[in-house]
Amino acid sequence: MRKLGDEVIFSATDIVNFLECEHLTSLDRIDLETPLEKSADDPTMRLIQEHGTQHELEYLASLNESGKRIVDVSEKGAGLDQQVAATLQALADGPEVVYQAALRDGVFAGYADFLERVDLPSDLGAFSYEVVDTKLSKSPKAKYLVQLAFYSSILAKWQGRMPEAMHVVLGDGSRLTYRVADYIRYYYTLQARFLD
Numbered sequence: 001m002r003k004l005g006d007e008v009i010f011s012a013t014d015i016v017n018f019l020e021c022e023h024l025t026s027l028d029r030i031d032l033e034t035p036l037e038k039s040a041d042d043p044t045m046r047l048i049q050e051h052g053t054q055h056e057l058e059y060l061a062s063l064n065e066s067g068k069r070i071v072d073v074s075e076k077g078a079g080l081d082q083q084v085a086a087t088l089q090a091l092a093d094g095p096e097v098v099y100q101a102a103l104r105d106g107v108f109a110g111y112a113d114f115l116e117r118v119d120l121p122s123d124l125g126a127f128s129y130e131v132v133d134t135k136l137s138k139s140p141k142a143k144y145l146v147q148l149a150f151y152s153s154i155l156a157k158w159q160g161r162m163p164e165a166m167h168v169v170l171g172d173g174s175r176l177t178y179r180v181a182d183y184i185r186y187y188y189t190l191q192a193r194f195l196d
Contacts, residue, residue, distance in 0.1 A: 001028045004080060008032060010194070011110040012150035016143045018194045025194070048136065056113055056134040059169050063097050063114075074100035080109060091115070091124055091158065098129070103154040108191075112151040116167075123160030130163040131155060136171040144168050145178060149187035152180050 076086035083102035122128035
């Protein structure tokens with residue numbers, strides 16, 4: 001949850017936090033207006049984040065080694081609006097992979113690790129994209145599916161079709177695939193509760 005000018009922008013993490021603890025969402029909202037005291041940096045969490053970033057970069061390297069054309073949106077522009085515009089341009093150009101894709105639909109915005117092109121027609125052309133996220137965990141978690149559905153719902157509006165699948169690459173290198181249709185209705189119900 002953050003402010004962009006006068007607007008409050010919500011991320012996939014905000015939806016997940018709401019699912020896990022509605023009180024946390026209330027505290028996050030209060031913190032936007034009156035910053036609350038923060039706890040000290042946790043070296044263990046920092047180490048986990050570093051390992052997570054390394055796992056993501058290893059997956060990116062594997063895509064590069066396989067010869068895929070990749071557009072890195074994190075290098076395009078300084079703010080969310082510029083990166084969203086760069087992501088839209090990348091999708092129109094049709095690379096095989098968009099890395100650090102900036103997605104936004106109204107008050108919902110975030111960065112998907114990867115969008116991978118598939119041969120299913122959409123408003124973009126003879127292709128469309130599906131979300132791929134990297135997670136350090138060695139087993140899937142329900143919150144990963146909420147996050148993937150968050151990005152898939154925005155991507156669906158952008159490309160004019162709901163992605164058929166969403167994927168997570170776990171810390172042991174295994175890739176799990178889920179049908180978006182199995183989870184998207186639940187996600188939309190959760191999103192509506194969050195907004196209420």
